[in-house]
Amino acid sequence: MSHISPKSTYYAIFGALMALTALTVYVAFQHLGWLNFPVAITIAFLKASLVVLFFMHVKYSSKLTKLLVASTFFFLASLFGLTMTDYMSRGWLTSPRGTTTAGMLPKLQAAELPAASAQALANPQPLFEATCGSCHSFTTKTAPTLAEIHNLYSNDVEKVVTWAKAPQRKRMRFEPMPSFAHLGDARLHALANYMLQQAAQAPPAP
Amino acid sequence: MPDALAAHAEAHGHSHGHAAHHPDLQHHFETLEQQKEASTLGMWIFIIQEVMFFGGLLAAYMLYRIWYPTAWSEGSAELNIQLGGLNTVVLILSSLTMALAVRAAQTGKQKALVGFLIATIALGTVFLVVKGFEYHDKWVLHHVPGLNFQLEEGQVPQIAIFLSLYFALTGLHALHMVIGFVLMSVILWMALRKRFTPEWYTPVEMAGLYWHFVDIVWIFLFPLLYLVDRAHQVQ
Numbered sequence: 001m002s003h004i005s006p007k008s009t010y011y012a013i014f015g016a017l018m019a020l021t022a023l024t025v026y027v028a029f030q031h032l033g034w035l036n037f038p039v040a041i042t043i044a045f046l047k048a049s050l051v052v053l054f055f056m057h058v059k060y061s062s063k064l065t066k067l068l069v070a071s072t073f074f075f076l077a078s079l080f081g082l083t084m085t086d087y088m089s090r091g092w093l094t095s096p097r098g099t100t101t102a103g104m105l106p107k108l109q110a111a112e113l114p115a116a117s118a119q120a121l122a123n124p125q126p127l128f129e130a131t132c133g134s135c136h137s138f139t140t141k142t143a144p145t146l147a148e149i150h151n152l153y154s155n156d157v158e159k160v161v162t163w164a165k166a167p168q169r170k171r172m173r174f175e176p177m178p179s180f181a182h183l184g185d186a187r188l189h190a191l192a193n194y195m196l197q198q199a200a201q202a203p204p205a206p
Numbered sequence: 207m208p209d210a211l212a213a214h215a216e217a218h219g220h221s222h223g224h225a226a227h228h229p230d231l232q233h234h235f236e237t238l239e240q241q242k243e244a245s246t247l248g249m250w251i252f253i254i255q256e257v258m259f260f261g262g263l264l265a266a267y268m269l270y271r272i273w274y275p276t277a278w279s280e281g282s283a284e285l286n287i288q289l290g291g292l293n294t295v296v297l298i299l300s301s302l303t304m305a306l307a308v309r310a311a312q313t314g315k316q317k318a319l320v321g322f323l324i325a326t327i328a329l330g331t332v333f334l335v336v337k338g339f340e341y342h343d344k345w346v347l348h349h350v351p352g353l354n355f356q357l358e359e360g361q362v363p364q365i366a367i368f369l370s371l372y373f374a375l376t377g378l379h380a381l382h383m384v385i386g387f388v389l390m391s392v393i394l395w396m397a398l399r400k401r402f403t404p405e406w407y408t409p410v411e412m413a414g415l416y417w418h419f420v421d422i423v424w425i426f427l428f429p430l431l432y433l434v435d436r437a438h439q440v441q
Contacts, residue, residue: 004309028429064247
């Protein structure tokens, strides 16, 4: 005959579920940074486990039932794992120049840089294409487009230079941008000016 | 019991050497216990595919949260924690009454079984009514993507993606609640006809598994929709 839990067990589980609900609401308003999300998920899994084990009687079920229930995690992990590895790695191998950003770095550093003089930087297009332009164009899908950059910074050259020297990662769907501080202020200013000029123009017809 | 068995044999029209057995034992099972085990496994397989069904939407949720963190913190701030929290309490309470209903069936307490089933149905109804008020608020605030969505000053446009997922997830959950309501009504009707005994109450237990599963979905939806990224506005 199947196991009959005492009423007190059900009341205790209900109490625990209420306490955990209060806890998850409390924690949601604490500043834990990136930890907020995993903590909330952990509490939800704890609550779900209590329901599965005691309300759904899996604790007292056959080994086959237990195995079946545990397999849910395997299927869920496959669903999330495979989906995320796909989406999170998009753009790794599809830089416009056919290589990854990481792979380009040594090339950029080894490239012969034009002198940092006004004359040498009069036409920054070749330098732009060897650096910023390899990821940022009007149609790029691996980094913010020129139009997007123009929207953000319109005519603020300084901000573009600051960003290029110490880039952050704003959007997880793009690979992090490497720093271009080694180009030096003069070249970066020329590049930023050129980029915003280009960006202000209408994108080429597809 | 012997009377019931005799009546059963009569109804079958085979008093011809057919071994006497419990009226609710199907012929392809050896014992009631084996039959219940098969039902339990079948129910769990159904629940696992339900988990995957909601899992697909939750994968979309995860992905868009990574892509548009600002939309998530602004989006959850638009939802009503009081109503969401109230519904969490109501639903967990209904899980308790459901568990106690199964226990009443196990111990053959007919009155308690009917009472707890009615309580479960009533709490499920309260949940749906509260949900209805929430949806109404969203409609009034023009927060329904595809029907009357209006972006407010300073909000990121992707907040529409968050709200779409909110309606898809809570809508499907509410649909499951409605199905659970129908399911529980059938179980209540059977209970009123005294169909369940401590030997055989499998439908009560299986309906309970379904009800608890729907509760578990909400246990995840509450923090993922109402509480996510509340502590700080992600820039």
